[in-house]
Amino acid sequence: MVKVKFLLFATLRETYNTKEIEVECDGTLKDAVAKASEKLGKEFYNEIFEDGSYRKDRIILINGRHIQFVTTQELKDGDTIAVFPPIAGG
Numbered sequence: 271m272v273k274v275k276f277l278l279f280a281t282l283r284e285t286y287n288t289k290e291i292e293v294e295c296d297g298t299l300k301d302a303v304a305k306a307s308e309k310l311g312k313e314f315y316n317e318i319f320e321d322g323s324y325r326k327d328r329i330i331l332i333n334g335r336h337i338q339f340v341t342t343q344e345l346k347d348g349d350t351i352a353v354f355p356p357i358a359g360g
Contacts, residue, residue, distance in 0.1 A: 272297045274345050276306050277352040282317065286310045299332070299343045302351065318353065329354035 271294040283289050293305035300319075307315040317328065324330060330337045331352040337343065345351075 271295065272302075272345050272347050272349075274302050274347075274349045274351060276302070277350060279352065279354045280357075281355045282353055286314065295345065297345050299337070299345060299351070302345060317355075327356040329357075 273292060273294050275290055275292045277290050278286055278288060288310075291306055291309055293302055293309065295302040295305045303315055303318045307313075318325060318330065324337060329352075331350075331354075332340050332343070332345070333349055334352075
């Protein structure tokens with residue numbers, strides 16, 4: 271098992287009443303999100319995935335790199351996954 275940490279920002283931090291959570295997973299991002307959902311509630315899974323793919327309106331970083339630019343999504347012990355909600359302004 272691999273232990274990873276999720277960092278939540280902005281409205282996600284308020285919604286789930288925490289700024290970080292640590293989970294043990296099988297080393298895949300999908301399983302890490304599923305394990306976090308067990309602690310935070312099943313709706314957390316939908317914050318990351320939509321129709322089986324990563325949501326395009328979220329910023330998801332693995333160790334500071336956007337998942338779009340991460341060559342492997344295999345997680346290692348101590349990795350950090352940062353999740354930012356959609357950014358809006360005016």
